[in-house]
Amino acid sequence: MAATAPPTTVTLTIDGQEVTVPRGTLVIEAARQIGIEIPVFCYHPKLSLVGACRMCSCEIQMPPPPGQQPRPPGILTACTTQVAPGMVVNTLGPQSTKHREAVIEFLLINHPLDCPVCDAGGECPLQDNSHAWGPKESRFEEHKRLARKGAPLSPLVVLDQERCIVCYRCTRFMAEVPGQAELDFFSRGFSSQLRTIDDQPMKSHFQGNIIDLCPCGALTSETYRFKARPHDLDHADSVCAQCPVGCNMIIDSRSNEVVRVRPRQNEAVNEIWLCDKGRFGQYYFSSKERIAQPHVRQDDQLRPASWSEAIGSAAVALQGVKGRYGGQAIGVIGGRNLTNEDCYALARFASEVLETPNVDHRTGARHTAANPLAEHGLDAFNSPFVDAEGAGAIMLLGTDVYEEMPVFWLRIRKGVKNGAKLIIANPRATEADRVAFHRLRHRPGAELAVLRGLLAALVESPPLEGPAAVEASPPAALEGTQPAQAPPPPTRDLSGLRDALGDASVEGAAEACGVTAETLRAAAATLAGARNPLIYVGARLAIRADAPGLAAALVNLATALGQRRAVSFFPEGANARGAALAGLVPGEGGLPAGEIIAQAAAGKIKALYLVGENVLATHPDAEQARQALANAEVVVVHELFPTETAALGATVVFPATSLGEKDGTLTNAEGRIQTVHYALRTESSARPDWRILSDLSGEMGASLGYAAAVEITRDLLADVPAYAPLADGAIPAEGVIVRQHGGEASDGTGTGGPNASWGAYVPIPEGPALAPPPGQEGLTLVTYGELLGDESTLQDVPEVLEMVPEPYVEVNRQDAARLGLTEGRLVRLRTARGGVERRLRVNGRCPVGVCYTPDNLGRPRVNMILDWAQPFPTVTLEPVREGVAAEALAEAGD
Amino acid sequence: MPLSQAVKDLVVNEYIPRYPTKRAALVMALWAAQNEQGWLSSETFEEIGELLDLDATDVNAVASFYTMFHRRPIGRQLIEVCDNPPCLVNNAHETMQRLCDRLGLESAAGHGGGTTADGEYTVRFAECLAACDMAPAVQVNYRYYGPVRPDDVERFLANMESFSIETPIPPVPGQSGPPAGAAATPAGMVKEG
Ligand code: SF4
Numbered sequence A: 001m002a003a004t005a006p007p008t009t010v011t012l013t014i015d016g017q018e019v020t021v022p023r024g025t026l027v028i029e030a031a032r033q034i035g036i037e038i039p040v041f042c043y044h045p046k047l048s049l050v051g052a053c054r055m056c057s058c059e060i061q062m063p064p065p066p067g068q069q070p071r072p073p074g075i076l077t078a079c080t081t082q083v084a085p086g087m088v089v090n091t092l093g094p095q096s097t098k099h100r101e102a103v104i105e106f107l108l109i110n111h112p113l114d115c116p117v118c119d120a121g122g123e124c125p126l127q128d129n130s131h132a133w134g135p136k137e138s139r140f141e142e143h144k145r146l147a148r149k150g151a152p153l154s155p156l157v158v159l160d161q162e163r164c165i166v167c168y169r170c171t172r173f174m175a176e177v178p179g180q181a182e183l184d185f186f187s188r189g190f191s192s193q194l195r196t197i198d199d200q201p202m203k204s205h206f207q208g209n210i211i212d213l214c215p216c217g218a219l220t221s222e223t224y225r226f227k228a229r230p231h232d233l234d235h236a237d238s239v240c241a242q243c244p245v246g247c248n249m250i251i252d253s254r255s256n257e258v259v260r261v262r263p264r265q266n267e268a269v270n271e272i273w274l275c276d277k278g279r280f281g282q283y284y285f286s287s288k289e290r291i292a293q294p295h296v297r298q299d300d301q302l303r304p305a306s307w308s309e310a311i312g313s314a315a316v317a318l319q320g321v322k323g324r325y326g327g328q329a330i331g332v333i334g335g336r337n338l339t340n341e342d343c344y345a346l347a348r349f350a351s352e353v354l355e356t357p358n359v360d361h362r363t364g365a366r367h368t369a370a371n372p373l374a375e376h377g378l379d380a381f382n383s384p385f386v387d388a389e390g391a392g393a394i395m396l397l398g399t400d401v402y403e404e405m406p407v408f409w410l411r412i413r414k415g416v417k418n419g420a421k422l423i424i425a426n427p428r429a430t431e432a433d434r435v436a437f438h439r440l441r442h443r444p445g446a447e448l449a450v451l452r453g454l455l456a457a458l459v460e461s462p463p464l465e466g467p468a469a470v471e472a473s474p475p476a477a478l479e480g481t482q483p484a485q486a487p488p489p490p491t492r493d494l495s496g497l498r499d500a501l502g503d504a505s506v507e508g509a510a511e512a513c514g515v516t517a518e519t520l521r522a523a524a525a526t527l528a529g530a531r532n533p534l535i536y537v538g539a540r541l542a543i544r545a546d547a548p549g550l551a552a553a554l555v556n557l558a559t560a561l562g563q564r565r566a567v568s569f570f571p572e573g574a575n576a577r578g579a580a581l582a583g584l585v586p587g588e589g590g591l592p593a594g595e596i597i598a599q600a601a602a603g604k605i606k607a608l609y610l611v612g613e614n615v616l617a618t619h620p621d622a623e624q625a626r627q628a629l630a631n632a633e634v635v636v637v638h639e640l641f642p643t644e645t646a647a648l649g650a651t652v653v654f655p656a657t658s659l660g661e662k663d664g665t666l667t668n669a670e671g672r673i674q675t676v677h678y679a680l681r682t683e684s685s686a687r688p689d690w691r692i693l694s695d696l697s698g699e700m701g702a703s704l705g706y707a708a709a710v711e712i713t714r715d716l717l718a719d720v721p722a723y724a725p726l727a728d729g730a731i732p733a734e735g736v737i738v739r740q741h742g743g744e745a746s747d748g749t750g751t752g753g754p755n756a757s758w759g760a761y762v763p764i765p766e767g768p769a770l771a772p773p774p775g776q777e778g779l780t781l782v783t784y785g786e787l788l789g790d791e792s793t794l795q796d797v798p799e800v801l802e803m804v805p806e807p808y809v810e811v812n813r814q815d816a817a818r819l820g821l822t823e824g825r826l827v828r829l830r831t832a833r834g835g836v837e838r839r840l841r842v843n844g845r846c847p848v849g850v851c852y853t854p855d856n857l858g859r860p861r862v863n864m865i866l867d868w869a870q871p872f873p874t875v876t877l878e879p880v881r882e883g884v885a886a887e888a889l890a891e892a893g894d
Numbered sequence B: 001m002p003l004s005q006a007v008k009d010l011v012v013n014e015y016i017p018r019y020p021t022k023r024a025a026l027v028m029a030l031w032a033a034q035n036e037q038g039w040l041s042s043e044t045f046e047e048i049g050e051l052l053d054l055d056a057t058d059v060n061a062v063a064s065f066y067t068m069f070h071r072r073p074i075g076r077q078l079i080e081v082c083d084n085p086p087c088l089v090n091n092a093h094e095t096m097q098r099l100c101d102r103l104g105l106e107s108a109a110g111h112g113g114g115t116t117a118d119g120e121y122t123v124r125f126a127e128c129l130a131a132c133d134m135a136p137a138v139q140v141n142y143r144y145y146g147p148v149r150p151d152d153v154e155r156f157l158a159n160m161e162s163f164s165i166e167t168p169i170p171p172v173p174g175q176s177g178p179p180a181g182a183a184a185t186p187a188g189m190v191k192e193g
């Protein structure tokens, strides 16, 4: 075979300019590179090619074969045509201009041209292209087609079928990016209709993106419809703080009210996407429900007070506790949803003013190490998000990433599309299972056993040295070499791992976790055979009592796979990583957040300082939290909304400002620090958390002395070693990843930290037994958070609230049949503590013997019936009688 | 009603192996499902989607492209009247009108037909049936009849066989018979619109 590789670049001429681009580049992209914009409708760089609209047609001429006459240029679509050597492209040739004029004329035949009442008006590619390329007049005299207008595709997205130009951007997005083909064109030609099956409302968490993608006003946002024209809006660059992805967004406001949120492109974080909570869940900035002024408790009632009174009484109360019992009697919880500036001020306030080591941002945490990987010399999250795109295998342990970090799920999906094999270990099926390669359906709480099983399987058949060598290498085969004759690569030395594992066997682990030994071996082989394996672990595992054991097992796994940095823990809140870096972690001898509440309930912690933490709803034992609030002498609360915690227990309530009113920085899961700018002026007397802390510290005689957020940013960057490379204060627009371990701020490709030595396997500490013993009677309850839970940020927007699922409990069909329960029944979910009512979902997601309920949905929350001592309780389900109408409905739905 | 195992087996063992991608077997699978069920329900779309690794919405969208796939139950006799120009000028609309009158269905030019209350007949217009020499041409369950002039309607309903067009269908080269599940359909003359 000839060994001459074809050239990797191609030179062509576009509008008289020569340009050299990589082979395979599309003409439209080549043109873009030299600043020539070719008009498009259907083409989108993030989506597959369809060539549906013909708007991008150009005159394209190929050089004639040697000795032949040149042929006249053809009209080709620039968005589907790849460059070729010597190609001559004329984007403005008379033929292509005429062609485009015709395309527009055709598109407008049935387009209603109701721009004056269309939301897209003023920012509409169809409008712009019609002005730029369209005929001045239409020759069409007949009636336009009539179709559905203002038709909801879901509570969030509205379709105007008449305006649709059938570019397939929306349908391609849904099918390709989140992989939820909920939308498609039904019927054909003139009568094509964008629909969902049976006109069911769309359910995806990514619907809002199709509104951005639509090149006309066919898809509009229910929450923004008829609210404003783009030129009326003020814009602020911000970052979403609803989950740890940290998507970049633009807040559009009018008259100091949020009217809509759009994604801001950041290829390293969210590309150009937002999830629906990020897009539709920021209206709370302007909520009417927000607390407008400070409150103090008098005669067991909260009453409004002035700032000076509230600050004064909080100072006196806290000083009192500190004087009587010492700083250790005070517990501080908060920070996972605050800015870094608030976190840093709170950390300083706790250590310098309250002088307590009991500080934590991780509600419900049971052990002190905020980053379970720290003792192994690693950050909690060790690879940039983008790395997921190039992974050979991705393992998800204990996370429903679609609910937990939705836009990062899109990145993982990209990795899967690029060939990554997805391994999911979870007690129940999640959205991600749809594209999983291995599903390890383990017993609740048995993650450690799963990891032991994988490790034991690796010891049985050790992975080869150098993971790249494991993959059959196609280029070598193409060149005619015989890969079979190459000497077998050496296998990695796992003797240290064998020692660390003790006598754990695959079979023993299989027995303990409920996954078959066969599946464990297959998953281990997949991991071992993959280039760049990555393991992502859910936030709930990082705060669990057995987290140190999980971390050790995971580090061993990563070491055995030859990629120590493979393991990453998701953070427990939007800015949890930032809170940890800012110092909101238990100090020397300090308690983790869960213990703070437990100790307060036991009467040992006398004062609670809660910043944005509604512990009654978030601590995994509401009864204990209630006792804590009752027993604490002083409870100071910073809040946006009136919460049950404030109502029940607060001595003083300070109204805080929301993210939309703040300047500052946030640090996302991967450790990327990003800047947020305020979008709104605060209309009430609410103050930023850092300012409240600064004022209060002054009153307590040890002022933090901050007058502006930038002063704190400066101190934070100078003080926290991980931020040291940024100490000059310049944070680039796309943010920058900082590392706590492993030295300098980097793109994450650095080597391990000081302790991250290769080949060193660590002993795996035995955790408390969490999983209920196998073969037990009753159902084991698993809980997790869902994206649309914590409804307080959604409460002002009925459309978004409609998307929030009715609080439910999910069981397996077999269990439902055994209990005589059917889909849609209202049931009481019971533990020894009592019961909560939930709607029953019957499906195959939970295995037999397990049921699931989201723990951030519904009032009362499920933590009402949970016991701090029992993370995986055994529960019963019993039917609740409803009104006749509801009963009949449930029957009809059966 | 769920699909029978026989249809599922046909799809998995016969249709899918024929093509490079599973999706390519979709139209065959839909046809087999409709032959069994008479029409295509959302439940069927789910089932076919599962067999072919497709979203039910995708399956539904493809089915909706073809008028020969029915989204609701149709009569045991599907009568289709061509209303393309040669048949039109030969009074196809009047034929349709009479058919509808006779069967107690509402008819309006261009939107003729419907299904009789007893579920025996469904009447509808069709695009050119490629039997223009027999205009106005009619198909009943995809068999050809014609010409069925307005005055013939009574007689036609009473004795369809006498209107049958003798059109021997040549077998498709390389195939032993008409496509599976399409027994009643003359291969090569399948109506497209
Ligand atoms: S609704 Fe918009 S994005 Fe979807 S096909 Fe129509 S014009 Fe394109």
Ligand code: SF4
Pocket (backbone or CB within 6 Å): A240, A241, A242, A243, A244, A245, A246, A247, A270, A274, A275, A276, A277, A278, A279, A405, A406, A407, A408
């Ligand atoms: S994925 Fe997370 S950060 Fe991104 S928009 Fe959604 S909630 Fe916000």
Ligand code: FES
Pocket (backbone or CB within 6 Å): A039, A040, A041, A042, A043, A050, A051, A052, A053, A054, A055, A056, A057, A077, A078, A079, A080
């Ligand atoms: S943009 Fe090229 S065909 Fe639509």
Ligand code: FES
Pocket (backbone or CB within 6 Å): B082, B083, B084, B085, B086, B087, B088, B127, B128, B129, B130, B131, B132, B133, B135, B136, B137
């Ligand atoms: S026009 Fe009626 S069969 Fe051709």
